[in-house]
Amino acid sequence: MIRIGAVGFLNASPLAYGLDRDPRVSLRLDLPSVCASLLHAGEIDLGLVPVIEILRGPVHYDLVPGLAIACEGTVNSVALFTRVPVAQIRRLALDVSSRSSVGLVRILCRHHWSIEPEYVDASPDLASMLDVADAALMIGDPALDAPWQSLGAIKIDLGEAWQAFTGLPFVFAAWVARPGVVTPALIDLLHAASRAGQAAIPLLAEAEAAGDSTRAGRLERYLRQNIRYHLDEPALRGLSRYLTLAMDEGLAPVRPEVLEVVDRMGQAAVPGTTQAGALASERA
Numbered sequence: 001m002i003r004i005g006a007v008g009f010l011n012a013s014p015l016a017y018g019l020d021r022d023p024r025v026s027l028r029l030d031l032p033s034v035c036a037s038l039l040h041a042g043e044i045d046l047g048l049v050p051v052i053e054i055l056r057g058p059v060h061y062d063l064v065p066g067l068a069i070a071c072e073g074t075v076n077s078v079a080l081f082t083r084v085p086v087a088q089i090r091r092l093a094l095d096v097s098s099r100s101s102v103g104l105v106r107i108l109c110r111h112h113w114s115i116e117p118e119y120v121d122a123s124p125d126l127a128s129m130l131d132v133a134d135a136a137l138m139i140g141d142p143a144l145d146a147p148w149q150s151l152g153a154i155k156i157d158l159g160e161a162w163q164a165f166t167g168l169p170f171v172f173a174a175w176v177a178r179p180g181v182v183t184p185a186l187i188d189l190l191h192a193a194s195r196a197g198q199a200a201i202p203l204l205a206e207a208e209a210a211g212d213s214t215r216a217g218r219l220e221r222y223l224r225q226n227i228r229y230h231l232d233e234p235a236l237r238g239l240s241r242y243l244t245l246a247m248d249e250g251l252a253p254v255r256p257e258v259l260e261v262v263d264r265m266g267q268a269a270v271p272g273t274t275q276a277g278a279l280a281s282e283r284a
């Protein structure tokens, strides 16, 4: 029995589709930050975890090829909500359920917007975050539903901001495993789940919308057009750039061997080369 932890947000449901009914799997759903802690503690074997956590593991993790929660431009569910112009943000509240986007917003503040706000951790509730800070980072389902207009805020999409800054996709989370866990059979299982999950997107959106057909349409567009599920060559370049910046900024330990694996996966994923994705457990 393989112990798998996935993110409980709607955006992860196509990747984890049907794993709860697989007798070979015990599946649990948690917030991204919790998913990462469970993997580090050895309480799960494989997790859909925030990518920055690959650098923070107690052991060298393996990355499952081909699958991710990513975006290319607008993501919609990862945003900075601010009541003041960006240049005037002095205090910024960070959603405690996030790890990758916390790193992303810190990198964008320093390198894209040239601001150095004070950061405070906060639960993902926009009204209370804006009570204690000028701006708030939120992710996932709470960000999709945040009442930013009525709170007098503007929404800055961080997928768009990253694309403006780098020209690249952004990878938020990927399937990450403890050593010895990734096998060809597991890779097949996860790719089959993802294929079934992509086909089930209308059903997943409808179930989440609980009878509200306008909302179901909006969620379906979010899953199809904003979220990208491919860890392909452009996504791997985005991931490599992000991990490099996170290490340079001191946001995570410096692990060049992790970057090498990501870069080699990217080279293998270039169309026309062989064995795309065969590098899961190869070591430098």
Ligand SMILES: C=C(O[C@@H]1C=C(C(=O)O)C=C[C@H]1O)C(=O)O
Residues within 6 Å of the ligand: 007, 009, 011, 012, 032, 033, 049, 050, 051, 069, 075, 077, 078, 097, 098, 099, 100, 101, 102, 139, 140, 141, 143, 172, 173
């Ligand atoms: C795009 C998203 O990606 C999420 C963002 C994460 C993070 O910031 O650490 C982790 C997992 C993803 O599910 C989102 O939830 O909105």
